[in-house]
Amino acid sequence: MTEYISIGKVLPDFDPDRLAYDEARQLLAACQRHPAFEVVELRRLGDDQETDQSPKIVDGIVVECCDGTVPSRNSVGIKNRERLLLLHGPGLITLHEVRALRVGFPPTLHQNHVLRGEPASLCLYFEPWSAVERTWTPAKHLQRILWWLRETALGTLHRSDQPLERLYFVPPYQIVLPADFNERVANPSEVLRLASASSRANGTVLRGILEPKNTAKADAHDPRLDVLVIQVPPAVSAGIERYPATLGQLHDQLATRGSEFSTNLIETVKQKVPSEGLSIRNPHVQHILLLLQITIVRTEGVAPERTDVTGFIVHDTNIASLGIACSAAFDGTNGKAYANNLSLIGATGTTSSASDTWRNLTVEPVDVRVAFTPKDARKASGIPDEGADFRGVLAGVGALGGCMADLWCRVGWGNWTLIDDDILHAHNLVRHIAKDLHIGWAKVDVVAHMAGLTWPTAPKPTAISAKVTDFGNDEVKAAISGATLLVDATTTLEVPRDLSDSNDSPRMVSSFFTPSGRDSVLMLEDATRKVRLSSMEAQYYRAILNSDWGASHLNGHHGSYWVGGGCRDLSGVLSQEVVQLHASTLARQIRLLSAMPEAQIRVWLMDDKTGALAGKIVPVEESQVASLGAWRVAWDEGLTKKLKSIRTESLPNETGGVILGYADQKRKVIHIVDVLPAPTDSLASRAGFTRGATGVRETIERAAALTANIVGYLGEWHSHPRHSSAVPSAVDAELLAYLAETLAMDGVPGLMIIVGETDISISLGEGSAA
Incomplete structure (x- = not known):
């Protein structure tokens, strides 16, 4: 029935x-x-x-x-x-x-x-x-x-791909242990202290904290619990159990799984009782928190799949009383309990044979959670482990870099070295992940500290307070040489240019948002570094000049305000909303695109009215470099294709136009950004070409305006007729000399490009004032 x-x-x-x-x-x-x-x-x-x-x-x-x-x-x-x-x-x-x-x-x-x-x-x-x-x-x-x-x-309510079941149901009370609890709990120099994790008096969550035994101190707000951690033999997975009501029932349940409890209980309690004894009546302790480390195996004799930590509150007792109840200790009749070792048998006090009193002690379940690790964070974020455990350098941890670092930390992507020489000022709190307590800190220390608060048991990012271009700094050099990815978030021109020239640099990516905060940009070198950031910068400017989105892309900021009395104490107006919007986009795209071998230029345009973010992909062309005297001239295959296309369309006549670009005086590199077609008032024939002037000044001024005054006039280009090479003629030499003298007033050499039937020549001329 x-x-x-x-x-x-x-x-x-x-x-x-x-x-x-x-x-x-x-x-x-x-x-x-x-x-x-x-x-x-x-x-x-x-x-x-x-x-x-x-x-x-x-x-x-x-x-x-x-x-x-x-x-x-x-x-x-x-x-x-x-x-x-x-x-x-x-x-x-x-x-x-x-x-x-x-x-x-x-x-x-x-x-x-x-x-x-x-x-x-x-x-x-x-x-x-x-x-x-x-x-x-x-x-x-x-x-x-x-x-x-x-x-x-x-048997289909529980998905087949889920891990082995826990031994017990999830109870209503919770304790959170450190992520490395199973590895560290056996260390005799550390003890587990419990602390309330609630911001309110009625909280039901406790935090377990492993501290050095010689410095651990109880807090007035700590729960009144003794802590007992017991490791038991492996238990065979056989489905969920109902929680036991007593310690005896707990022992019996484990025994049916091929494990054991009582022997381990006695030995563990003995180790907790010091030689000077343990007070039997401790007004500061009301109960015991019992933590069981249970290794779970699928079948008997196979390798364990994981170790669960299950918790119980053992009511109305402490370690001394429990020791007496299970004969691990004896009552010394002086208010203390002593370990019941053979060497103590016969000492003053009361001893007894093995007691089963412990079996009747009431237990209540506690939901034991283990804090997350970066690996757990990757799983929760849908990020594969493969490719996530690499060494990276993040240069620049201001508003953008700090936010990206925090995002990558939270999803467990990369092991980072942070490099920045700046300190945190009061006004930085508007857009930085820092808090008020961090004012005056080095920004790298702020970001490393925040990472440590997120994953306290994981290695913190390495913080180097220096310029990433300080090549005399051994820490900086070691970090760069040991990295597989370097992310530039300095929002400077010099860092991506200087570092991309170095063959010792790893694959690099540069990210920034525009002065208005409306748009953001990502430039990523290919895995073999055939196309470097310095070349991609020029290609990015060409995209600005030739795309519909370029007209307002680099428009100025929304204003400025003074944060101090010095002439350099000027800061821009920009909302943290915009910083986080672009930082999250850039952080995700850097993570995804760096897993691919190709070079990438991406631009994101924000529509402030609708909130839409439109992505633009800029094709990346292979770069070319020619050394001409003290200078190097850099261009790309896209520019070569454009020159040949304009020449072909103009045949049988010659054609030409203006060269746009910029010169980096420190690096002695001239970057060709774009070439313009012939103005409408030009004179072209089969035997020669004279460039006109209509619209040239306006076009050059527009190029400067759209690129924050970076791109300007570099020189002239023209084509040679059919079946002719690109070797400069005597007339071409005169043109180059004129260009050299004209541009010498700006301190830069003059540049001339000739496009022939099958070749292209680049000539550089320096005037007397250059």
Whole structure:
């Protein structure tokens, strides 16, 4: 005969008015209409003397649930006819709770924790009730019950790719242990201290903190608990267990899994009792927090898959009293307990044979969580481990760099060295991840400190307070040479130019947002560094000059304000909203694109009215460099293609135009950005070409305006006729001399490009003033 657990008072009939709540009456009507549910009786939980409107009353509907889709002989132990108690009222686990009344209803996944002896509580909804109630109806509730029984019986409620089940259900109380708890807890020089993790007095979360034994001190707000950590032999995974009510039941459950508890308990308690004894009556300790390290194996004799940490509160005892209860210690009759070692037998005090008193000590479950690691963060963020554990350098940890560093830290991507020589000023708090306490800190120390707060057990980023271009700094050189990726977030011209010239630099990426804060830019070298940032900068400027989005891309900032009295104490107006918007986009794209071998130039344009962010892909061309005297001239294949195309379109006549670009005086490099076609008033024939002037000044001024005054006039180019090479003629030499003298007034050499039938020549001339 099937036995059922009885709770509450049975009501005399099925009259809906005997139920206290309208929701329960609606549920009763739904049960009476549904063919799979047969109402057995109505129950009431609560004080009989209370009125129907008492907030402590709970309505209960006992039903026989018969579902033909549940296999009659399933391995889980769910029957195709189960007696259930449908509850509704305050104080329940959920507003509509379902209890399985059959004695022996199997412990399965997706059950709520209940006290021992109470009916099993089915966990029907994965979402919080505040979300479920928006679409909840009595009919849907009944269908959900049938779904839970069917899927649980078939073994499909728990996904097959999930890890091995924990030994126990998840209880209502929680302790969070350090991420490296299992590795460090055996260290005899450290002890585990408990601290309240709540900002309110009624918090139920504790933090476990491993501290050096000689410096650990209890805090006045710490819970009044002794801590006992016991490692037990491997347990075979065999599904979920209900929580034990006593230490004895805990021992028996572990024994059925091939593990053991009592021996390890006795030995661990002995080690916790010092030679000078332990006070039996400790007013500062009320209970014991018992933490079990349980190695889980799939079958006996195979390698363990993981180590679970399960927690219990052992009520109304301390380590000294527990030691006496399990004969690990004896009462010294002086108010102290002493370890019950053979060497102490016969000493003054009371000893006894092995005692089973410990088996009756009451235990209450604690949900033990282990803090996340960067590896856990990657899994939670959908980021594969492959390629994520690399050494990188982040140059510049201001508003943009600091935000990207924080994002990468939180998703566990990369092991970073931070390089920046700046310190944090008061006004930086507007756009930096720093807090007020960090004012005056080196920015690299701020970002490293914030990373340490996120993952305290993981290695912090290395912080170097220096310029990344300080090639005389051994720390900087070692960081760069040991990295596989260098991210430039300095928002300077010199860093990407200087570092990209070095063959010792790793693959580099430069990222920044424009002065207005509306747009952001990413430039990434290819994996073999054939195309470097210095070349990509020029190609980026050409895209600005020739794209519809370039007209306002580098427009000025929204204003400025003084943060001090000095002439350099001027800061721009920019919202942190914009910083985080672009930082998140750039951080994600750098992570994704750096996994690919190709060079990339990406631009994101923000529409402030709609909030839309439009991405633009700029084609990257292979770079070319020619050494001409003390100078190097740099261009790319895209420019070569453009020159040849204009020449071909103009044949049989010669053609030409203006060269745009910029000269880096420190590096002695001339970067060719673009070439212009012939003005409309030019004179062109098969034998010669004379460039006109219409629109030239305006075009040059426009180029300067669109590129923040970086791109300007470099010289002239022209083509030679069919079947002619690009070797300069005597007339060309005169032109070059003129260009050299003209540009010498600006301190730069003159540049001339000739496009022939199959070749291109580049000539450089320096005037007397250059």
